[in-house]
Amino acid sequence: MFCQRDLSYLYDGSIEGMLCCIFEAFARKERPRVICPEDRFEPNLFDWRSIGTSSAFAARVTAGLERKVSPRAAWIVQTLYLTAHPEKELLALDFTRQAFRFGRGVTDLMGGPIVSQAWKAVRQAYSEAHQYKGLTRFSDFDGVLVAESAPKNQVLPLIAAHFRVRLRNEQFLIYDRTHRQALIWQQGELGLMEVDALTPPPLTAQEEQTRALWRRFYKTIAIAPRENPRCQQTNMPKRYWKLLTEMQEETLPAPGHISLDAGRDAG
């Protein structure tokens, strides 16, 4: 039995760090009340403990899940880390406990509250990733393609392979504002980096022209007698609009004086 402890685990925010929290909880047979990254910790009445990150411990959690439960269970725990579930770390811990208790069949126990929550969070992350495969918009800055996104889940690792294959001979960067990360593909190398802010250079005339053509296509393709703004919005919620070229008004300040930085918070 794990005993419930009035305690917070703090970790460095990395996936390995999260797995180490799971390791710690198993080692001590306890379930903390909170697990969260240090930089997001809001002091409460309880005690807290800082959990160090060790690749070896993290690897043992993953290997244990893969061998004693199933690769699928290990994959769920890893994907949970990417999700926007507000208590994803605790959920990962609870799921891991169930996994060791029920073994292989755990991923089929979708009726249970923990497994169903885990599946739901994972599904949502994948469905957001799928949305971003379509809704990501690149701009060409001198041969480098740059896109901005603002996903709820950390979708960059989930869409990396897709764009790497598709744009294999391009160089690209996709910035995730929410998590301040950038996915970078350059000379055959894919990397995920912490990036605080993105300030792209001014748009070229050719870029403006291509955007204008796309906006025109977008406007023209709609069939007026079938107009259906509700359906449009259900499929493409408003929160995406600010990222979409076709949903921006055509503002064409004189070339050379455009800054994408306008209106974005500094840092």
Next chain:
Amino acid sequence: MDLMEKLTILTDAAKYDVACTSSGAGNSAPRGQGIGSTADCGICHSWSADGRCISLLKVLMTNRCVFDCRYCVNRRSADAPRAAFTPKELAELTIQFYRRNYIEGLFLSSGVDRSPDYATEQMICTLELLRGHYGFTGYIHAKAIPGADPLLIDRLGHLANRLSVNIELPSERGLRQLAPNKSKRSILGPMAAIRDGITQNGEELVRYKSAPKFAPAGQSTQMIVGATPESDLQILRLTEALYKKYRLKRVFFSAYIPVVEDTLLPALETKPPLLREHRLYQADWLLRYYHFSSEELLDEDDPQFNPLMDPKCCWAVRHMELFPVEVNAAPYEMLLRVPGIGPVSARRILRARRGANLDWEDLRRIGVVLKRAQYFLLCRGKRPAGLIVTERNTVRALIDGAPVAQAEQLSLFGSELSRPAQQLREAAAECFVSGI
């Protein structure tokens, strides 16, 4: 004429074609030179103001046309501005849109400029540039032009992921009246040729892996609904036959939008029959994924879809004797027939019930929507607590809310118009029950 103007004219002329999907193309992971890949599940890149998914750059090569199909904005006798892309312009535009991830690929169709052969050659030229010069390995859907040389269609098929020939109208009579330059033969001929091309290519691919692929994502077609007087049953039978005989991947329906004043066509102010189109798509879905046949959904006595209820619910209401079914025991095929349960929920149920004997709470948690399904299911032999199942309650739960809300437009209920929605729903249920 500048590119902006051409794009405007040639998009405007192409937009009534409804097929805009890249799904079913298979997942590809090309390497080496070039750009592009395909994704089997289909990716939407945007949604236009009419709520339709935009996934492909859908344009005509040209809207010049020597044919005179009466329902078409591009027909020879129409007074419209004309334009044509050069193959180079269009290939470059496609690549520039694709790099920026605006689109999943190209959907290219064309008016019959000069002759079917000439128009097809222009399309081939564009696709050759894309596939050759740019090394484009993304999705291309090309429309074959009735009457073009089979050799040209064959070439087109080797360049495109999907080929289609529009069947245009659901009957030969309609075709004769409204598309005098086309005939059943000139449409079904290429359709059969494409089918045979795909089959033959499949055999070649088994023998030589490197054989060039012919329309690997298959063939589709579309027909216009509401321009001619066929019944839903006729349309659905034709659809079923097209799937069987020509092994089509998809049949698309397009609610006729009056663009032309013509005595043979619905008047200009006629609203496009969107609800009917919607019902046809629902039924098409049932044919393809739910193992239904057209005969189960409609018959000679009842040849039109019900505006108040989707075809699957209609079927269920007429077959109440088969329900309720036990969630923990019913075979997959039967679960699929329960209103509110689709292939995803049905598969989830199968998986979840391997691990445990499911109760109502479990069902909810695995994400099965019970609003409709609960009337047709038992969990561990029990109905949901507190649910009273009568014919009337069931029917009321199955009434499709959207058309009822639109009742004003459809004037289904005459004087009932001013009643609030809830009462309208009651009235609809009433009217339905008395109809069964």
